[in-house]
Amino acid sequence: MYEFQTKLAAVMDRIVGDGAPIENLGRLSGGANMESWSFDRAGKGYVLRRAPSAAFMEGRSFGHDVEAELVRTAHRGGVLAPEVVGELTAADDMGTGYIMYRVEAEVNPAKILADPPASLVHDIARELARIHAIKPTADIPIPYMDTAAALGELKKRFLTYGGDRPVVALALRWCEDNLPPPVEPVLVHGDFRMGNVMADANGLAAVLDWELAHWGDAHEDLAYGCMAVWRFGHFDKPAFGASDLDTLFASYEASGGGKVDRARFRFWLVYRTLWWALGCMQMAEIWRLGADRNLERAVIGRRTSENEVDLLLLLEDDAPEAERERISLPIVAPPRRAGEPSAVELLEAIREWVDTGVKAKSAGREKFMAAVAMNALGMLVREAENPVDPHDAALSADLMAGKASLATPGLLPKLRATMLAKLANDSPKYASLAAAKARWLKG
Known part of the structure; x- marks a missing residue:
């Protein structure tokens, strides 16, 4: 962190001048693709948006130099885009990116x-x-x-x-x-x-x-x-x-x-x-x-x-009205056995430890990643109790070729059942799950 802050201070000296120190530097939560760093300098708040290396920019259709100019253009056009202060250069040895004035408002x-x-x-x-x-x-x-x-x-x-x-x-x-x-x-x-x-x-x-x-x-x-x-x-x-x-x-x-x-x-x-x-x-x-290999990506x-x-x-x-019929999808977890802990129970134990040990004692990005880890462990627990396989290459090929469709008898109920079970494992609190159950399981 010290080296990063030193390099950032040199960048701000180049862009703004006056040699003021960098204060309150911290990485903002989230950001699976790009990093965002908040900091203060001489009484003003800033945000650095950057990719730490060229590898992170692979596949993008334009670089941060173009992005910075686009944000400037939008700002000049009356859009509530941030005000760009300056950009990183190769000589800064910090990857690619640009610096903006920080907007003090809620983003969550x-x-x-x-x-x-x-x-x-x-x-x-x-x-x-x-x-x-x-x-x-x-x-x-x-x-x-x-x-x-x-x-x-x-x-x-x-x-x-x-x-x-x-x-x-x-x-x-x-x-x-x-x-x-x-x-x-x-x-x-x-x-x-x-x-x-x-x-x-x-x-x-x-x-x-x-x-x-x-x-x-x-x-x-x-x-x-x-x-x-x-x-x-x-x-x-x-x-x-x-x-x-x-x-x-x-x-x-x-x-x-x-x-x-x-x-x-x-x-x-x-x-x-x-x-x-x-x-x-x-x-x-x-x-x-x-x-x-960031856990967040997985x-x-x-x-x-x-x-x-x-x-x-x-x-x-x-789909034809006849295919939009009610389906039933009982999800019954197997009974818990006595004796040595099952794989599910071990996963639950690890999840509790992350919650009470790691997450409770962390802050900022580390606390966020602890929550991500807990989410992943929760998926494993639910999948172990109620396995479902959403993969079907043959059916997928038929659908893309037009040989099967929502008019195919029984296909819509089958897709509904599979996806309800899969989503219940992956994201049980996702709002669409409740909406889909209310629509598909009524009656």
Whole structure:
């Protein structure tokens, strides 16, 4: 830490001058892809966003230099983007990244959505309209998204990851069959959601994390933040976990955004849910191949099942009414035996130790990682008690080829049952699980 702080002090001397010391340096929680460091200097707060090496930037369509200029452009355009102070250079020996003034507001989605400011959904709509008002320019060399080509890449990735998750295959085929025609491209933030925005009592305060920005369809941004996973438990409020879709769309149009096409919006809601399902698989591959053995990546890999249930909830309306019948899914754990502890009980013992020993005595990033470890152990306990296999390469191939569909007798109930059991193991508190059970098991 001392060496890191010394290098950072030299960077700030180069950018700001005056030789003031770095104070209160600490890594912010989260950040599976990039690091964020908060610090104070001469009475002002800053955040360093960085990748520690070039390896962390592999596969990205643009570097931090372009990202910093994009954030500057958005800030100048009236968007509540952070104000960039300066960028790292190769001579700094700190990787790549840039430094911003710190915004003092809440970023935790759970805290924001527990008591959201009254203007939140309107502020979100306004900021999206401002972002989408920025038209393509050579000054911002970010990629243009060809939706058909991007969908093709998702399919290739799925096959690389085994091509054996039927719900993902179903969603791929649906997107191919419902691909919308191209539109005039605008600036798309690409990751506009709760968790990447900050808010205070007065409303939205900042729009963060611009690394996925591209030129494309404005509906993508509108839909992405409405995904169930980004509502953080507020399943019944489909607009960013804060409101209803009618209010979001009306506010977006009133703020200068284009007319919302609901069919196009639905496509992007399915597409981005599919995209995140594959993103979770990618996290697992990154860990598996040794590129980054961070526990957080491995655990995120298990969140694929969240997206699979969400995809079924989005797509099942296209199934014949006869296939949307009630299913039953008894989940009965085996009885606990006496004598020596079982594998499940040993896992529970380790989980309790992490909770009372490691997590309780940690702070910051280490406390966060202890919670991640507890989450992983909980998955293992539930899976050991109720094993389920969601993999089926043959069915996935049939779905992608159109040989099977939601009209196939008995397929929808089978997919529902498998994914309810899988999600109950992976994320039993995920809001969509309760919603899916209420819809699928009633009667």
